[in-house]
Amino acid sequence: MFAKRTDLALEARELWQESAEKTSRLSGVKAAKTKLEGYPLTRVEILNEKGAQALGKPPGSYLTLDLTTFWQRKADFFERAVRAVGSQLKELLPSQGPALVVGLGNGAMPPDAVGPLAADSVLVTRHLIAAMPKHFSGFRPVAVQRTGVLGTTGVESAEAVRGLVAEVQPSLVIAIDALASRRVGRVCTTVQLSDTGIIPGSGVGNHRAALNRETLGIPVFAIGIPTVVDAATLAADLLEESGITDIDEEKLRSSQQNLMVTPRDIDAQVRDLAKVVGYGINWALQDLEIEEINALLS
Amino acid sequence: MFAKRTDLALEARELWQESAEKTSRLSGVKAAKTKLEGYPLTRVEILNEKGAQALGKPPGSYLTLDLTTFWQRKADFFERAVRAVGSQLKELLPSQGPALVVGLGNGAMPPDAVGPLAADSVLVTRHLIAAMPKHFSGFRPVAVQRTGVLGTTGVESAEAVRGLVAEVQPSLVIAIDALASRRVGRVCTTVQLSDTGIIPGSGVGNHRAALNRETLGIPVFAIGIPTVVDAATLAADLLEESGITDIDEEKLRSSQQNLMVTPRDIDAQVRDLAKVVGYGINWALQDLEIEEINALLS
Amino acid sequence: MFAKRTDLALEARELWQESAEKTSRLSGVKAAKTKLEGYPLTRVEILNEKGAQALGKPPGSYLTLDLTTFWQRKADFFERAVRAVGSQLKELLPSQGPALVVGLGNGAMPPDAVGPLAADSVLVTRHLIAAMPKHFSGFRPVAVQRTGVLGTTGVESAEAVRGLVAEVQPSLVIAIDALASRRVGRVCTTVQLSDTGIIPGSGVGNHRAALNRETLGIPVFAIGIPTVVDAATLAADLLEESGITDIDEEKLRSSQQNLMVTPRDIDAQVRDLAKVVGYGINWALQDLEIEEINALLS
């Protein structure tokens, strides 16, 4: 079987279902669908090691928000998306303690820029609280890290984050990154939140050392947006849809491995979604309404 | 038949050969292969309307330089590429008269940025010659235009260029743009030079009004680098390789139309190739060696 | 006397008053002060050639909005500033016809970036109206030009604008540029609107060919924000304040000529004011409220 690559728990579950006998049951995994602020929400819970092995993801909660209708720009599409992301994130997060928000990826490459761009919309308060504690007593301390690109730093993102965590001593990390999806329809329409950490660069670059409670010693919440489809995965799907099932995985992977498939207007889409994520983080951490965030960021 | 999309005359000829009976001959088109500075060069001449119709390109010369080995970074790979581009361009160009170099595309989107990035490596001399004619008597007047993106200007590239041509009155235009290829192997390994003008945005955006002698009143030389493969074309090729020939073009096009396939490290590749193009233009226009260009651009 | 340099009509009038005998009257110039949306507004009208000679500015209206209190960020400071700029601009402008908005200056140099940054907040509609006239029937056609820097184009801003005006045929031009002030207190606290055109680069670079009705054939409205103080002017003021009146102008100018004085956080200040200007232009041209502009720009 062709091992399709996905960073979404939702898709990992779909893949399991496609591959498994109809009669078998996926034990150790619970899933539920609902709606939030008009956007469909799927919650996948990986309950134990059995579920983790089946889906190839660590145990924990994976919330997937479907923002397909965001692009129709109906009434309050932006505010509803922010509240949907913000309220789900708030449920996952501990209710207090300083936070470090990490924007992973390459700001100069649109399909990899969702992390640094979202970081630009996050209210940075740590230094203000330190300098004027009375003035900013209503805020939760937030620091922001943009890890940059290995080729221009020589340092893995996980190392850089670990170093800063040791120095800044936050209670939690929120890491934002671009992901790879296996369905074109999920690219730039999906936000995945999880409490299980993240492996940087899954979307665009190579797999790297993980950011999670094991490596950092504090809980790591991940916000991922699929911005690319693996060219090999896209090809395999197309071939399967055409009835070809004996796909030479090795050959397909090697011919397509350095390619990514991405929307033509990826820069505008990523910019808009990054703002949703940044505002959602402010909503969750600071209990601020969107108007207030606007005023503080201007 | 699935109408594969390509901006390369080389590929248009290949497509014609694939589709035509082996015994038929492509009249009105001449092609020849050679080597230049160690890089393979294919020259396709479209001699008349018959050839133009067969290949879907206007009559003229199309030179395609294969820079695949550029990425192996063997001795003088950069200098050889500059001289290869520069010497071929010099043959096409009139030997004197002021030039306007137009960098088409979106500098913020790596697969569309080859035009603006190449423009940044072009020696701009028009204002210097006007201000200090004696000092700069050895230089050919060169102005540079970066047309930007329709969504942020409201003006088609062809309109913007026509307006500046009327004002600046150059003898010729050199237009640089990203192209689409139908083969992954040609992406970021190919430079096409032609004397037939260009339709901006073929590579990444939509087709636009042409830049050519008809629309501008002066000869337009085009330098194009394929940076993307059409996702639909890639899919069709993959399906054909797998023996599927009855492809539902309509369906494939519509499902993939907003997608592009591009290398993962497109930013670094485009930056290097844009420098080759910019230096090649300086080589052709100013008769400067690479060391001299380095000194003048620093 | 030391010829102090200023781009502000307000300051030219002050300089005249300082230099003239108390008893003389500045004929050909009318001035009035009022308040608008909480911000002080000075209107200087240069009525004839006599006034023009006295102030060194062409006849016309010069409105100077004092945004000093903008930086205190009191209630609705941003919305009030937008409405103040927008309503004054609307009074100056003809009530219909397509507009070309020109962002002058160098986007990479914060004290010179107010033009290109403001342009980024202008709703670009010309291409949308052309493509979907019914959908966008409620909008006035607006195109945007960013002229860039002479050293990287070889083309004077005035040439580039004239070329595009000939092609796009707007009814009016709105040109935005950084200015020089002679008082530190006016830097990044002042917006000057006028109906007399502009000489690009007054603030940061050298004087260039003018953009006005004479050179472009259509009315040119200028929006200028002082972002720098001439170092020589600052020095002369300091010396005068200290009682030194016999200033060796030649020497002072030559020692300080390549210097500019600018706030330390010029980048943040310019970004905020450029947004006020861009939104003010939308308010004036499209009759849109700020909420609507926000939604359209997101």
Next chain:
Amino acid sequence: MFAKRTDLALEARELWQESAEKTSRLSGVKAAKTKLEGYPLTRVEILNEKGAQALGKPPGSYLTLDLTTFWQRKADFFERAVRAVGSQLKELLPSQGPALVVGLGNGAMPPDAVGPLAADSVLVTRHLIAAMPKHFSGFRPVAVQRTGVLGTTGVESAEAVRGLVAEVQPSLVIAIDALASRRVGRVCTTVQLSDTGIIPGSGVGNHRAALNRETLGIPVFAIGIPTVVDAATLAADLLEESGITDIDEEKLRSSQQNLMVTPRDIDAQVRDLAKVVGYGINWALQDLEIEEINALLS
């Protein structure tokens, strides 16, 4: 007396000499002038606490290279400057061990961008040596950190560097920053090297926690380039030159405190000098000639 602000040991010594009685001797400080690659070099050694107090700088070596003639662009001006910076730096540095190069400052503000821009010209090797130790055995491990701006990170540069030093464990830090000078003639014509560490943000921002052996536990070498003159210092100098000696320091400081004086073409000057610094670091750390650096960075 007006406490003039300078980051240059050279100027601190000049100030001491101006203020002190002609007969007194500055004990604890040694100074010598020479020439290197055609550029004047001043070496100030602060030998002990007495010298440190007199000059307001910690004991150590301060090398000041005068690049005034760099801008005349005579033969090999760039190569000579690189060798001059590189050879002096090499003398200061331990001859082996991994290095962390820190680019301090704000890349979006030209007078503050010398650190991040120089970092872009530094060969990053740490990750390559880790991945392919045989291939890169001839290189010294170098990592690069760009600390960004407090307002967008919430983290002091010194904290961020300390965190990464703990993780990456380099033998030494080289920190690059913009400085303030008290003489206009030294702006963008001077490079100061020292083995005493640095206080980030001296040039443009506020004083911050130091980077030095005490705070980081390893030797910190600083490379500073003055890019601004304090407006208050400039004013005080002008007033003194005009014979006014009873300057109201308090008043002058407060009226000018948020201003900086900088060359009009600061962006081009900083870009060129940052490249000299980056190449000089490669020369010192990797024993590479300029041609080799060019090839590796392309």
